Structure formats: C-alpha cells, structure tokens
Amino acid sequence: MTTLRYSATDPDLDLLYARLADRSLQPLWEMTGLLTAEPRVRGVPFRWSGADLRELGNAAGELVPVDRGGDRRVLACCNPGLDGAPYAVSTLWAAVQYLRGHEIAPAHRHTPAALRFVVEGSGVWTLVDGDPLQMGAGDLVLTPSWTFHQHHNPGAEPMVWMDVLDLPVVAALDAVFFETGPSAEPDTRTAARSTSEQWFGGGPGLVPVDGPLLPPRHSPLLAYRWADTDRALASLVATSGTGHATLRYSDPVRGGDVMPTMRCEIARVLPGTTTDAVRQTGGRVCCVLHGTGHVTIGDQQFAVSPGDILAVPSWTPWSVAATTEIDLFSTSDAPVLEALGLMRAENLTTGQRTIGARS
Numbered sequence: 001m002t003t004l005r006y007s008a009t010d011p012d013l014d015l016l017y018a019r020l021a022d023r024s025l026q027p028l029w030e031m032t033g034l035l036t037a038e039p040r041v042r043g044v045p046f047r048w049s050g051a052d053l054r055e056l057g058n059a060a061g062e063l064v065p066v067d068r069g070g071d072r073r074v075l076a077c078c079n080p081g082l083d084g085a086p087y088a089v090s091t092l093w094a095a096v097q098y099l100r101g102h103e104i105a106p107a108h109r110h111t112p113a114a115l116r117f118v119v120e121g122s123g124v125w126t127l128v129d130g131d132p133l134q135m136g137a138g139d140l141v142l143t144p145s146w147t148f149h150q151h152h153n154p155g156a157e158p159m160v161w162m163d164v165l166d167l168p169v170v171a172a173l174d175a176v177f178f179e180t181g182p183s184a185e186p187d188t189r190t191a192a193r194s195t196s197e198q199w200f201g202g203g204p205g206l207v208p209v210d211g212p213l214l215p216p217r218h219s220p221l222l223a224y225r226w227a228d229t230d231r232a233l234a235s236l237v238a239t240s241g242t243g244h245a246t247l248r249y250s251d252p253v254r255g256g257d258v259m260p261t262m263r264c265e266i267a268r269v270l271p272g273t274t275t276d277a278v279r280q281t282g283g284r285v286c287c288v289l290h291g292t293g294h295v296t297i298g299d300q301q302f303a304v305s306p307g308d309i310l311a312v313p314s315w316t317p318w319s320v321a322a323t324t325e326i327d328l329f330s331t332s333d334a335p336v337l338e339a340l341g342l343m344r345a346e347n348l349t350t351g352q353r354t355i356g357a358r359s
C-alpha cells in the first residue's frame with residue numbers, strides 16, 4: 001500500500017494539498033512504498049496441515065449440504081498475511097473440496113480457471129463441458145476458463161481434493177463472470193476414459209492428425225493420470241543424478257502450459273536429498289502427494305506429510321528436504337509473469353539468475 005506523508009507547514013502548500021484532494025488527485029512526491037527496490041510481498045510462508053484439512057472437510061460434510069445456493073463445499077486456504085482475503089498467496093486461490101457419497105455439485109462456469117489435484121481416494125467424476133473425467137489419487141484435472149463443470153459422486157464414499165484457481169488475478173483485472181449450467185437437470189454420466197483423453201492422451205509425443213479443433217487457450221487434454229506422471233518421474237529422477245527431478249504438465253499438442261494463467265509441476269525428491277533454494281516472481285501453491293520431510297520457505301521450516309498445502313509467496317526462496325520419498329505437486333502463476341515480461345528467477349544455491357522465460 002502506498003502511504004501519504006503530508007507534513008506541510010506552509011499554508012500555501014496546505015491549501016494546494018486540500019485542493020488536490022478535493023479533485024481526487026495526489027502528489028507523487030508525497031507517496032512512499034510505490035516503487036520498491038524489490039517486491040513488497042503480500043502473504044507469508046504458510047502450511048495448512050493435510051490432517052486438519054481432512055478432519056475439517058469431514059466436519060463440514062456432516063453439517064453443510066451441497067446444492068443450489070450452497071453449490072460447493074469448499075474450505076479456502078487464507079494466507080494470514082493477506083488481511084482476511086480468501087487466497088493462499090496473493091495471486092492464487094487454493095482450497096479443499098469435499099463431496100459425500102451420492103452428492104452432486106451442480107454445473108456452472110466462470111472466467112477464473114480451476115484445476116483439481118487429488119491426494120487420495122477416487123469415485124468422483126467432474127464433467128467439463130459434458131465430458132466425464134474420473135478423479136483418482138495423483139491425477140490432475142483441468143477446468144479451464146469458461147468451461148462448464150459439475151462434480152458428482154455416484155458411490156458411497158466421500159472424496160476430498162484440492163482446487164486451485166486463478167481467481168485473484170481475474171478479480172484484479174475486473175474480469176470475473178459466472179453463470180449456472182444450461183440445464184437444471186444434473187448430468188450423472190460416468191466414463192472410464194474421457195473423450196479428451198481418448199483424443200489427446202494416447203501416449204508420449206503422439207497427437208491426432210485429424211483431431212477436433214484445439215481450444216485456443218488451454219490444453220485439449222483435461223486429465224493427467226498418476227500412472228503416466230509416476231512413470232515419467234521415475235524415469236527422470238533415475239537419469240538426473242541429483243536425487244530429485246521436476247516435471248511440468250504441458251499441452252500435448254502445443255507444448256505450452258496447461259492453461260494460460262497457471263503452470264503445474266510435480267517434483268520427486270528421493271530420501272536424504274535437499275533441493276536447491278530457488279525463488280521466482282509470482283506465487284506458488286504446493287500440495288504434498290507422498291512422503292515426509294521438510295519444506296523451507298523464506299525463514300520458516302515446515303515438517304510436511306501427505307495432504308499438506310503450502311504457500312510460497314512471490315520472490316521467497318524455498319527448498320524441499322526429503323526424509324522419505326516426496327512427490328510434491330505445485331501450481332504457480334508463472335505463465336502470467338512470463339507473458340508480461342515480469343519473470344525473474346534466482347537459484348540461491350548456485351547464484352544463477354534469470355530474467356525472462358526459460359523455455
């Protein structure tokens with residue numbers, strides 16, 4: 001926030017400032033905190049415990065119904081440094097969503113894009129523009145901007161997952177639109193494999209020649225399955241020689257990020273390995289899929305276990321130290337920073353600095 005520091009004693013100056021204020025004008029020369037040498041980061045390093053999220057999701061499931069009016073049973077992660085705003089970091093919404101057996105979270109769409117990452121369980125289908133995407137542990141499922149989405153749980157077991165949305169960015173641009181589904185009737189179809197995966201999830205480096213027209217701004221593949229991710233991680237970590245490896249989820253046809261505002265990555269860190277301390281502009285939200293150890297963010301060290309959600313604010317160094325093998329999913333707003341020419345990154349272990357996009 002900028003602050004004004006009027007300390008005028010000159011009555012003429014007092015009068016000028018009063019006249020400026022009266023016309024909704026402010027003198028730059030009296031402002032501080034506007035152009036800081038480095039980002040003045042809103043939001044603090046933080047961890048939400050997976051055990052707490054599961055327990056409190058359960059408690060909400062007992063008490064709060066899901067239907068029109070209360071569409072989504074969602075607990076938003078609120079970074080304590082953001083003055084009560086329901087955001088995990090200043091640019092990303094992160095939350096846990098809880099759907100009991102036989103429940104339906106009705107269809108709607110909005111301009112903020114969303115993604116789901118599942119830590120445990122299965123049994124829910126998310127319909128994205130009518131395409132039924134099954135959700136299971138370790139899967140990443142996309143609901144890009146302005147696609148209709150509906151979640152339904154045909155089985156008896158409850159299911160929990162993490163949602164991440166670019167809502168703070170879209171809200172800052174005053175570009176939030178929302179509408180409810182085209183039909184009042186819920187669509188309870190299921191499928192073993194979505195149409196999106198049948199077209200675009202064939203295999204590494206294989207894409208259809210005569211496929212459907214590509215959506216202009218997001219990956220045509222809407223689900224990234226754990227079996228594929230696990231295989232790719234195992235292969236990469238075995239060859240990296242460092243004890244850790246990170247994959248980026250990409251648009252299988254165009255190679256870019258899965259959605260224009262959010263980058264998704266997953267890291268595997270072998271036991272006894274610590275990753276370099278790195279920082280970059282833009283916020284990041286992490287979710288522990290497997291394993292235990294410590295994540296250091298800024299000057300805070302958090303013990304982590306599966307289901308934990310972590311906030312890495314902009315320009316804050318972070319690193320992972322694995323006690324048992326860790327798989328750590330993360331989402332950042334790197335594509336936004338890169339598109340705007342604002343990406344800066346630094347590896348504090350090697351001293352390497354970059355300005356601009358790396359690939």
Ligand code: GTQ
Nearest residue numbers: 072074095097149163165
């Ligand atoms: O599942 O549609 O965490 O619309 C926040 C807003 C989830 C959803 C959230 C949403 C959803």
Ligand code: FE2
Nearest residue numbers: 108110114149
């Ligand atoms: Fe939604």
